[in-house]
Amino acid sequence: DLSSERAALLSLRSSVGGRTLFWSTTQQNPCNFSGVQCNTAGNHIIALHLPGVSLSGQIPIGIFSNLTHLRTISLRFNSLSGPIPSDIASCVDLRNLYLQGNNFSGHFPDKFFSLHDLVRLNLAENDLSGEISSSFNNFTRLRTLYLDNNKFSGPLPELKFDKLEQFNVSFNNLNGFVPKSLQTQPKDVFLGNDLHGPPLDDVHVPPAVSVDFREKKRKKNRLSGGAIAGIVIGCVLAVVVVLLFVFIVCRKRSNKRRTNATISKQRHAEEEDVLGEKPLTGDGYPAAMPALPTSSAAAAGGVGDASGSKKLVFFNNSSTIFDLEDLLRASAEVLGKGTFGTAYKAVLEGGMMVAVKRLKDVSVSEPEFREKIEFVGAMDHKNLVPLRAYYYSKQEKLLVYDYMPMGTLSALLHGNKGGGRSPLNWESRLGIALGAARGIEFIHSHGDDVSHGNIKSSNVLLTKSLEACVSDFGLAQLMGPSTTPNRVAGYRAPEVTDPRRVSQKADVYSFGVLVLELLTGKPPTHALLNEEGVDLPRWVQSTVKEEWTSEVFDLELLRYQNVEEDMVQLLQLAIDCAAPYPDNRPTMSEVTSRIEELHGGGLNPDHVHGE
Numbered sequence: 005d006l007s008s009e010r011a012a013l014l015s016l017r018s019s020v021g022g023r024t025l026f027w028s029t030t031q032q033n034p035c036n037f038s039g040v041q042c043n044t045a046g047n048h049i050i051a052l053h054l055p056g057v058s059l060s061g062q063i064p065i066g067i068f069s070n071l072t073h074l075r076t077i078s079l080r081f082n083s084l085s086g087p088i089p090s091d092i093a094s095c096v097d098l099r100n101l102y103l104q105g106n107n108f109s110g111h112f113p114d115k116f117f118s119l120h121d122l123v124r125l126n127l128a129e130n131d132l133s134g135e136i137s138s139s140f141n142n143f144t145r146l147r148t149l150y151l152d153n154n155k156f157s158g159p160l161p162e163l164k165f166d167k168l169e170q171f172n173v174s175f176n177n178l179n180g181f182v183p184k185s186l187q188t189q190p191k192d193v194f195l196g197n198d199l200h201g202p203p204l205d206d207v208h209v210p211p212a213v214s215v216d217f218r219e220k221k222r223k224k225n226r227l228s229g230g231a232i233a234g235i236v237i238g239c240v241l242a243v244v245v246v247l248l249f250v251f252i253v254c255r256k257r258s259n260k261r262r263t264n265a266t267i268s269k270q271r272h273a274e275e276e277d278v279l280g281e282k283p284l285t286g287d288g289y290p291a292a293m294p295a296l297p298t299s300s301a302a303a304a305g306g307v308g309d310a311s312g313s314k315k316l317v318f319f320n321n322s323s324t325i326f327d328l329e330d331l332l333r334a335s336a337e338v339l340g341k342g343t344f345g346t347a348y349k350a351v352l353e354g355g356m357m358v359a360v361k362r363l364k365d366v367s368v369s370e371p372e373f374r375e376k377i378e379f380v381g382a383m384d385h386k387n388l389v390p391l392r393a394y395y396y397s398k399q400e401k402l403l404v405y406d407y408m409p410m411g412t413l414s415a416l417l418h419g420n421k422g423g424g425r426s427p428l429n430w431e432s433r434l435g436i437a438l439g440a441a442r443g444i445e446f447i448h449s450h451g452d453d454v455s456h457g458n459i460k461s462s463n464v465l466l467t468k469s470l471e472a473c474v475s476d477f478g479l480a481q482l483m484g485p486s487t488t489p490n491r492v493a494g495y496r497a498p499e500v501t502d503p504r505r506v507s508q509k510a511d512v513y514s515f516g517v518l519v520l521e522l523l524t525g526k527p528p529t530h531a532l533l534n535e536e537g538v539d540l541p542r543w544v545q546s547t548v549k550e551e552w553t554s555e556v557f558d559l560e561l562l563r564y565q566n567v568e569e570d571m572v573q574l575l576q577l578a579i580d581c582a583a584p585y586p587d588n589r590p591t592m593s594e595v596t597s598r599i600e601e602l603h604g605g606g607l608n609p610d611h612v613h614g615e
């Protein structure tokens with residue numbers, strides 16, 4: 005008897021913000037609906053979950069007319085009997101109705117056809133009877149329609165749902181032909197009826213067609229003489245280029261060895277840590293870029309251009325040029341220590357701000373470093389943090405990025421939730437997901453083997469207008485095998501064993517976890533210092549199962565009306581991205597276009613402001 009459990013229910017309800025009446029499926033006590041009364045607080049409940057809790061008997065009339073804000077009703081796998089309560093029709097916002105696995109009988113109530121927002125309807129495994137009405141077409145947003153294993157009879161009407169994803173009418177007493185609109189469904193969903201026509205009848209393919217097809221395929225696979233010649237010439241040229249490169253590198257090395265022999269002593273004395281490790285001040289910040297070298301010290305070693313002086317090397321896309329001395333004169337503060345070294349914010353004399361990353365443990369040779377960093381610097385996209393310049397000397401490797409004033413997504417999501425922090429609204433979160441997706445897609449567009457390798461919320465930085473920019477691209481490949489990125493455990497795809505070799509599909513997995521983090525407001529395992537976090541993909545899967553409900557979403561998001569459907573779609577995309585098998589994950593360009601659809605189609609300015 006639920007009324008005797010009221011205290012437990014109340015405490016459960018308050019733990020989820022007073023909006024969800026949730027009865028755990030592990031609840032063993034048999035209970036029924038007699039004596040359940042809803043007070044005014046009940047009016048705010050938006051989801052009623054009572055799956056598999058041995059509810060039996062008929063649901064008394066009037067329960068649902070007191071719960072008119074319900075969006076989800078789940079009474080699956082109980083022993084409820086009698087007609088489907090018609091007062092469910094008073095829940096005008098209803099999206100999900102799961103009554104599967106009970107003994108409901110009688111007709112599907114006509115009153116329900118006014119529930120225009122219904123998205124998931126699961127009536128499978130009951131004793132429902134009567135004809136399937138063409139009024140089901142009123143559910144224009146329907147994605148799931150499960151009517152299987154009932155006693156529905158008569159013909160199947162034309163059912164046209166633009167967004168239908170799940171459909172099943174098998175094992176009823178239906179007869180006649182499968183209507184045209186449903187002929188694209190798989191055979192299984194119609195079995196166990198007296199139905200005819202495609203897809204139930206096999207379609208015979210004449211052999212001539214398949215022969216033609218094979219012939220075409222063979223032709224397609226054959227290479228023309230010109231193409232073969234092109235490939236041979238290309239290969240020869242590639243070999244010549246490689247040999248030339250090896251020759252130049254060898255010559256350079258032998259020259260360098262000779263020069264080193266004469267000046268090495270003097271250089272070793274002078275060449276020093278450009279920045280030096282200066283002790284931090286009491287509040288954790290040094291007053292300026294530590295240990296500024298004089299220009300003569302700077303000139304003593306390192307990069308060496310034609311004139312022999314140390315220089316910052318700028319990339320083409322940089323509009324503002326400053327030199328190493330300007331940078332070293334700048335006032336600076338530590339932004340944080342990452343896997344690859346320490347990041348500083350430097351304010352140059354004119355007021356320009358840059359973020360300087362001082363790399364440690366670079367394992368690759370100088371030419372390899374330059375080649376890799378030039379590749380990174382050439383990446384120019386509005387959703388990547390621009391790498392403006394780099395500096396290379398034996399002792400010191402610096403990377404100069406644009407400074408991103410709003411900091412990281414991680415800090416914004418999990419930073420101080422107390423006063424002074426403005427919550428991220430739905431529009432911003434969707435925009436951030438889209439920006440990050442576009443940035444990663446751009447990286448992937450440079451070749452099948454080009455990936456980011458370290459996607460996480462602390463590597464997504466934000467502009468003042470909350471535009472997302474992905475950072476740290478290409479750094480993992482510069483480091484030795486002992487450098488393992490910090491706090492990535494929760495983001496790393498299960499198949500990744502070497503953090504320096506992360507496939508594009510593994511980036512997609514990490515991106516999926518990042519989107520789950522955006523939607524749930526929860527950090528994944530070990531994403532934050534000293535915090536456990538959760539295995540986000542598993543947690544979301546276990547909470548959501550088949551029931552698309554609001555419970556997984558960040559409480560801050562629940563205040564936004566009418567975007568739940570979009571949130572559910574983004575959640576589904578994130579779950580797809582975090583599929584355990586890489587082949588089941590979408591590509592980044594598929595991901596981007598799915599988010600673009602939501603961004604373009606779903607966002608109504610009226611919906612993004614709170615209640």
Ligand SMILES: Nc1ncnc2c1ncn2[C@@H]1O[C@H](COP(=O)(O)OP(=O)(O)OP(=O)(O)O)[C@@H](O)[C@H]1O
Pocket residue numbers: 339340341342343344345346347359361389405406407408409411412458462463465475476489490491
């Ligand atoms: N371009 C930037 N603009 C503003 N802040 C930045 C910038 N780059 C880094 N930061 C800040 O510096 C901190 C340290 O960054 P860094 O990239 O070195 O480490 P991380 O992202 O925390 O970890 P990892 O190195 O494993 O990716 C970040 O948390 C961020 O707050």
